[in-house]
Amino acid sequence: MTRAALIKLKVTTRSAAQTKRLGAKLAPLLDVGDALLFQAQLGAGKTTFVQGLAAAMGARGAALSPTFIVAETIEARVPIHHLDFYRLTLKEILGLGVEDYLNGAGAVGPGVLLIEWAERFRPLWPKERIDVKIRVGRKKDERTFELTARGERPSALLTDLAKKIR
Numbered sequence: 531m532t533r534a535a536l537i538k539l540k541v542t543t544r545s546a547a548q549t550k551r552l553g554a555k556l557a558p559l560l561d562v563g564d565a566l567l568f569q570a571q572l573g574a575g576k577t578t579f580v581q582g583l584a585a586a587m588g589a590r591g592a593a594l595s596p597t598f599i600v601a602e603t604i605e606a607r608v609p610i611h612h613l614d615f616y617r618l619t620l621k622e623i624l625g626l627g628v629e630d631y632l633n634g635a636g637a638v639g640p641g642v643l644l645i646e647w648a649e650r651f652r653p654l655w656p657k658e659r660i661d662v663k664i665r666v667g668r669k670k671d672e673r674t675f676e677l678t679a680r681g682e683r684p685s686a687l688l689t690d691l692a693k694k695i696r
């Protein structure tokens with residue numbers, strides 16, 4: 531993996547299938563401790579991206595949680611901790627004891643972190659992470675993904691992803 535100058539990557543997808551393929555391209559690059567924090571409106575495509583990513587990491591079974599499940603660990607090449615803070619306040623999130631997921635600690639153990647509605651737990655954000663914002667386009671099914679790397683390894687990851695896309 532090369533050292534990276536790139537810290538931002540913008541990709542427009544035009545179908546749910548394309549978004550899954552985008553997630554699938556990132557999948558082989560990820561390892562335990564990597565964190566993707568999603569911020570986007572309901573129906574933007576966060577879970578769709580997660581599904582494509584998880585499937586490409588060898589997750590068994592297609593179904594991933596709808597937004598009413600807060601945390602699940604998906605068995606795959608490496609464990610995937612999929613968290614979804616939809617409708618939760620920071621106080622509620624703190625009360626749930628999700629720290630083990632965030633730290634890869636306790637019985638939960640290390641994994642790749644994929645977190646929907648990340649804006650809800652800002653004070654607990656890992657310092658090294660990829661922020662994923664999704665803008666819903668004016669055309670039907672158009673979504674623009676803006677991935678921003680925070681830290682050296684996340685920057686290297688996005689640089690490698692960019693090579694696979696262009």
Ligand code: ADP
Nearest residue numbers: 543544545546549572573574575576577578671
């Ligand atoms: P979120 O998790 O952000 O609430 P979901 O991934 O659950 O959103 O839902 C996204 C919805 O938008 C799905 O019904 C999906 O089929 C649809 N969709 C249409 N175009 C796209 C696209 N380009 N990328 C992702 N989803 C899309």
Ligand code: MG
Nearest residue numbers: 576577597646
């Ligand atoms: Mg979702």
